[in-house]
Amino acid sequence: MKTSYLLHNKYKKFGWILLVLGLIIGALFYTEAIDNELLKVKVLSFYSNGSFMDEEKSFFQIIETGLLDEIISILIIIGGLLVGFTKEKIEDEFIYQLRKDSLAWAIITNYIVLLFAVIFIYNFTFFDVLIFNMFTPLLIFIIRFNFLKFKFNSNEE
Known part of the structure; x- marks a missing residue:
């Protein structure tokens, strides 16, 4: 790939x-x-x-x-x-699919959490949410991608 x-x-x-x-x-x-x-x-x-x-x-x-x-x-x-x-180390179609799915999942999850925060969190606490929101899509993607890779590798053994 x-x-x-x-x-x-x-x-x-x-x-x-x-x-x-x-x-x-x-x-x-x-x-x-x-x-x-x-x-x-x-x-x-x-x-x-x-x-x-x-x-x-x-x-x-x-x-x-x-x-x-x-x-x-x-x-x-x-x-x-x-x-x-x-x-x-091995970048194949499966890893590409995991990467793509994890990225989409991270963006959707991030905006669901942000929507929840917009509705229920106010004042300066919301500013903290916005600061964390700069990093959450990337962190959710990394966690999800590595979790799925680990899950696949452990099922393979």
Whole structure:
């Protein structure tokens, strides 16, 4: 099966390292065990409105902010993409079908959960849901794809 969008299998281990590291640091950050002010630096902001209640908006400005949440997001996204979109050692029609089904299942599941959150979760808690929602399609895909692969391999033995 020719899949031109998949990366070489050698990137999968590196992807797992980045993904797991991002998830662990992200959990520590979310539980406030790690402070965002730890990596406070000046950065170029394309658009900024200051604090939450600030009415002043600005474009292309140097601001000072904590970068830990951005680093965590980058680790999870790059790690997840490497894990999810690298070739398997044996990339055949069956793996292609598992990958396709898992991706569709992840998107549908993600939007069902998001719909539930839109209906039943409000205020700043909903903002947390939106943040997690950036990562859930990729994470659900990885979990589902690897679960189905494991299930098939254990049935084969």
